[in-house]
Amino acid sequence: MSSAGADRPIMGEPDASGRFGQFGGRFVPETLVPACAELEAAFREARADPDFVAKFKALLTDYAGRPSVVTECHNLSAHLGFKVLLKREDLNHTGSHKINNVLGQALLAKRMGKTRLVAETGAGQHGVATATAAALMGMECVVFMGEVDVKRQALNVFRMNLLGAEVRTAMSGSRTLKDAVNEAMRYWVAAVADTYYLLGSVMGPHPYPWMVREFHHVIGEEAREQCQALIGGPPDVVVACIGGGSNAAGIFSGFVDLETELVGVEPAGGAAIGRKVPGVVHGSLSYLMQDEFGQVQEAHSVSAGLDYPGVGPEHAHLADIGRARYEAVTDTEVLDAFQLLSRTEGIIPALEPAHGLAWMVKAKDELQGRTVLLSLSGRGDKDVEQVQAILDGNPEALKTMRS
Amino acid sequence: MNGFTGTLEEHLISRRASGAKLLLPYVTGGYPVDGWTRLIEGFAQAGADAMEIGIPFSDPVMDGPTIQEASAIALANGSNPSGVLDEVARTDPGVPLIAMTYYNVAYHMGHQRFAESLKRAGISAAILPDLPLEEVGPWAEAADSAGIETVLLAAPTAPDERLPRIVERTRGFIYGVGLVGTTGERAALASSALEMARRLKDITDKPVIIGIGVSNPSQAAEIAQVADGVVVASAIIRRMLEGGSVDQAIEFVAELRAALDSV
Numbered sequence: 001m002s003s004a005g006a007d008r009p010i011m012g013e014p015d016a017s018g019r020f021g022q023f024g025g026r027f028v029p030e031t032l033v034p035a036c037a038e039l040e041a042a043f044r045e046a047r048a049d050p051d052f053v054a055k056f057k058a059l060l061t062d063y064a065g066r067p068s069v070v071t072e073c074h075n076l077s078a079h080l081g082f083k084v085l086l087k088r089e090d091l092n093h094t095g096s097h098k099i100n101n102v103l104g105q106a107l108l109a110k111r112m113g114k115t116r117l118v119a120e121t122g123a124g125q126h127g128v129a130t131a132t133a134a135a136l137m138g139m140e141c142v143v144f145m146g147e148v149d150v151k152r153q154a155l156n157v158f159r160m161n162l163l164g165a166e167v168r169t170a171m172s173g174s175r176t177l178k179d180a181v182n183e184a185m186r187y188w189v190a191a192v193a194d195t196y197y198l199l200g201s202v203m204g205p206h207p208y209p210w211m212v213r214e215f216h217h218v219i220g221e222e223a224r225e226q227c228q229a230l231i232g233g234p235p236d237v238v239v240a241c242i243g244g245g246s247n248a249a250g251i252f253s254g255f256v257d258l259e260t261e262l263v264g265v266e267p268a269g270g271a272a273i274g275r276k277v278p279g280v281v282h283g284s285l286s287y288l289m290q291d292e293f294g295q296v297q298e299a300h301s302v303s304a305g306l307d308y309p310g311v312g313p314e315h316a317h318l319a320d321i322g323r324a325r326y327e328a329v330t331d332t333e334v335l336d337a338f339q340l341l342s343r344t345e346g347i348i349p350a351l352e353p354a355h356g357l358a359w360m361v362k363a364k365d366e367l368q369g370r371t372v373l374l375s376l377s378g379r380g381d382k383d384v385e386q387v388q389a390i391l392d393g394n395p396e397a398l399k400t401m402r403s
Numbered sequence: 404m405n406g407f408t409g410t411l412e413e414h415l416i417s418r419r420a421s422g423a424k425l426l427l428p429y430v431t432g433g434y435p436v437d438g439w440t441r442l443i444e445g446f447a448q449a450g451a452d453a454m455e456i457g458i459p460f461s462d463p464v465m466d467g468p469t470i471q472e473a474s475a476i477a478l479a480n481g482s483n484p485s486g487v488l489d490e491v492a493r494t495d496p497g498v499p500l501i502a503m504t505y506y507n508v509a510y511h512m513g514h515q516r517f518a519e520s521l522k523r524a525g526i527s528a529a530i531l532p533d534l535p536l537e538e539v540g541p542w543a544e545a546a547d548s549a550g551i552e553t554v555l556l557a558a559p560t561a562p563d564e565r566l567p568r569i570v571e572r573t574r575g576f577i578y579g580v581g582l583v584g585t586t587g588e589r590a591a592l593a594s595s596a597l598e599m600a601r602r603l604k605d606i607t608d609k610p611v612i613i614g615i616g617v618s619n620p621s622q623a624a625e626i627a628q629v630a631d632g633v634v635v636a637s638a639i640i641r642r643m644l645e646g647g648s649v650d651q652a653i654e655f656v657a658e659l660r661a662a663l664d665s666v
């Protein structure tokens with residue numbers, strides 16, 4: 001954990017109302033206001049407690065397997081004409097960066113005396129990580145997952161069950177991540193006394209966007225040191241995919257005080273920042289895909305983990321002040337990048353970070369001669385079946401993917 | 404156009420002074436697709452003292468399955484805020500109307516524009532359940548100056564020191580959340596409903612109305628022994644989702660009225 005604050009004003013603490021610039025806040029039903037305040041107080045206390053910090057660090061090293069390595073991609077670099085480094089969050093226990101935040105929050109939940117974790121999940125990675133932490137810490141676990149995602153990520157549903165979690169299918173709305181969040185919030189509204197809502201990205205009401213970023217700060221902190229050792233300094237560009245934006249926030253926070261260019265990559269069908277319309281859903285004010293009446297629109301992405309119409313408020317702020325830039329790539333570009341990394345480096349990425357690589361391929365000309373660090377936020381095992389079906393031209397798979 | 408003039412708060416206080424327990428039923432704007440506006444005048448004739456008009460939102464996190472379903476049906480059939488307000492403007496219930504929606508609908512339209520469009524539709528007040536005290540300021544100021552009363556919710560989870568601050572900022576009445584949970588019917592009245600009503604009655608003279616989980620005439624009568632009145636939503640909407648007619652929904656409101664009149 002960092003001691004971000006006055007010395008690091010960008011990506012430091014949000015203001016007292018939980019805002020990063022104009023974005024953020026705490027837009028929740030009155031029932032949840034005291035719970036958010038209690039959580040904020042508990043987090044502030046915990047991060048100042050050396051015992052908590054030590055426990056968290058020990059879990060990250062002895063359980064999650066940190067630090068994750070940085071890999072220099074010689075073949076891919078030769079292919080693209082610029083130096084590519086990967087921050088290997090795919091090598092963490094449970095296969096993605098999600099475990100960092102989950103271990104931090106589960107530890108906090110335990111400290112707060114909560115007995116049950118509730119979470120939403122898109123790709124299933126956050127759900128699996130939460131179920132894992134619940135098993136480890138002896139807590140109950142309920143995970144909400146949209147019906148569409150339950151189908152395209154069936155193996156992750158089975159994994160969560162194996163880990164002892166109850167997976168509930170969200171049948172409302174677009175039946176993807178957005179609706180899983182709605183259901184998790186409703187569940188929390190009803191069970192707030194003993195249940196901890198373990199939100200999976202840098203979104204939601206204050207303090208979640210800040211807290212989740214702090215638990216992922218380790219990604220950027222490690223990467224900065226590793227780049228120093230490997231290439232003698234920071235990379236020129238750091239790239240990460242954006243669903244809610246947690247892996248991006250984690251890695252950006254390690255470089256934001258430098259000259260390093262920060263690039264977040266959204267799916268073209270879920271480009272909340274790309275459209276630049278502010279709105280409020282799921283507890284915070286941020287950029288939000290919505291129609292002319294303010295109804296939240298459904299995102300469409302081949303990747304379940306990025307199939308979300310909103311984005312964390314701090315990213316909206318970073319875009320607003322021009323400290324980070326946000327780009328979009330199409331499903332087709334992502335599928336190409338997915339295969340490219342597999343073939344050139346022997347690393348099958350998750351579809352989410354394949355977005356980052358897809359942008360790098362697209363922006364190849366402007367990146368010539370530079371060093372680019374990509375947050376490889378997760379491994380592709382969960383996606384191979386879906387990609388196989390798509391590549392085989394299975395019309396059913398395409399339907400799931402676009403419905 | 405609604406013939407009611409005056410404020411929601413004065414209206415409820417004067418009804419209370421006449422010895423009435425207050426009944427606030429709920430209508431989803433756009434559900435049922437055919438005939439939903441008939442509910443507005445029908446509920447008033449059946450004895451509603453005011454009513455909530457829900458403007459459907461895509462992501463209603465405070466709502467349980469019943470209201471979600473009605474909202475989804477309305478949205479699927481093209482319900483939108485402007486359309487709902489246009490149709491409300493053509494009704495004349497003669498009692499105050501309260502818009503109930505989620506904050507993004509107001510935020511997206513712009514505070515002032517939204518408040519003024521409520522006013523033009525003959526609506527007196529607004530409830531935005533995802534806009535708590537700490538965030539309500541900018542909206543509430545715009546609403547105040549447009550003459551729209553902003554009703555705040557108070558929940559059982561609030562510590563004692565919080566309630567007076569909510570009660571102070573609310574307009575129209577104080578909406579006491581009857582239970583820790585989302586909208587929807589429950590077999591029995593939650594003990595938290597009575598407790599909530601008592602805690603609020605202890606600190607305010609503003610009308611104390613309990614909603615969420617008030618499911619039938621006997622529960623309404625039970626809570627009205629402590630509270631000034633009730634909001635009933637899911638129990639009304641569920642009857643229509645199960646095939647009940649608009650007239651049957653109006654008849655149910657008359658039953659609620661009778662139960663409250665017996666308190």
Ligand SMILES: Cc1ncc(COP(=O)(O)O)c(C=O)c1O
Nearest residue numbers: 125243244245246247305352378
């Ligand atoms: C591997 C991986 N990367 C990224 C994401 C997107 O989340 P975020 O934008 O919060 O990093 C997910 C979400 O499921 C994921 O599984």
